[in-house]
């Protein structure tokens with residue numbers, strides 16, 4: 001053990017990163033974890049120690065799921081090329097994925113990352129609406145490109161927002177308990193539409209992650225987003241549902257996050273869980289909205305929609321269906337939520353526990369009346385959980401919310417591991 005409490009292997013890899021990688025990368029944990037293997041909801045480090053993954057929604061159907069490994073392996077042996085040749089894989093997948101969306105959403109395009117999907121979505125929204133103004137929530141994250149980082153206040157003050165970006169406060173139902181959330185949120189959006197128009201900026205659209213993950217995991221009551229989407233449409237904008245986080249059965253109640261709210265997006269963007277780790281993302285849109293862009297502007301994404309990515313994505317859909325993972329997410333998520341609420345009963349510092357399916361926010365406060373965020377406690381808890389080999393992290397504008405979002409294979413025994421570790425952590429650090 002080194003003076004800083006780090007072993008030799010950790011020191012060596014951390015130093016190599018420092019010499020080799022750009023400084024923008026951030027590691028999790030004071031004692032970083034060196035992972036070498038994964039299966040289902042479990043991960044193993046270089047010494048063979050087993051961890052419980054409560055954070056990764058990319059390996060959503062489980063780390064290294066054999067169905068995906070096999071599909072990728074088989075296709076890779078046969079052919080991998082781009083979308084300028086005919087291939088059935090992309091068409092078969094498009095049929096499968098468009099069968100999960102509202103009937104109006106009937107065209108698919110593919111890229112490799114959520115950022116690219118949102119970047120294209122903003123361009124399409126602008127082409128269709130003739131406007132440029134984009135509304136996002138206060139702590140939203142939508143990607144790494146110039147357009148998407150300019151609409152990602154979560155990146156902090158170092159990242160300037162685009163002059164055409166307007167922010168609405170997040171629908172924080174824990175703190176906004178005196179209002180009708182649906183009415184309130186629709187009004188906030190209307191204010192921003194009016195504000196941008198007063199500044200001579202025409203409204204193009206509202207881009208939102210319907211579980212408001214980076215805003216602190218805010219599922220809200222099913223249906224509350226409906227009025228907001230209506231206001232967007234009445235004012236000539238389009239609604240882009242960023243499903244990078246809540247999509248692919250994550251929320252349990254529905255396959256898509258927006259579907260909990262009974263709304264029909266004009267564009268759906270996808271990423272993370274779509275290929276269970278193979279870089280594949282998508283933009284699914286209403287044909288007439290997409291046409292405004294694609295009739296005049298070509299789009300080619302070298303790796304997007306390639307046969308190997310499509311094979312991975314198809315395998316993911318098949319597994320979600322065959323293993324009943326949406327129902328599993330609903331049932332196990334509800335059970336986990338109930339167990340976490342027993343901790344809320346036990347500890348004053350647990351201000352709120354909320355979620356949809358296996359996507360849960362566990363909010364820590366210094367005092368339940370003021371609801372003042374307790375970031376320090378959240379950070380200490382994350383480190384303690386790591387010491388108990390439970391991997392998760394924090395979310396929200398104050399970093400005081402544990403984001404619990406395990407692979408969908410999460411089981412009852414895993415709930416015991418997680419809740420037991422949290423209980424011990426809170427007994428030591430909490431109130």
Ligand code: PMP
Nearest residue numbers: 113114115141142143209244271
């Ligand atoms: N949208 C949301 C809601 C996200 O959480 C992320 C990634 N954290 C992205 C978009 C960007 O996806 P990617 O990192 O694949 O570009």
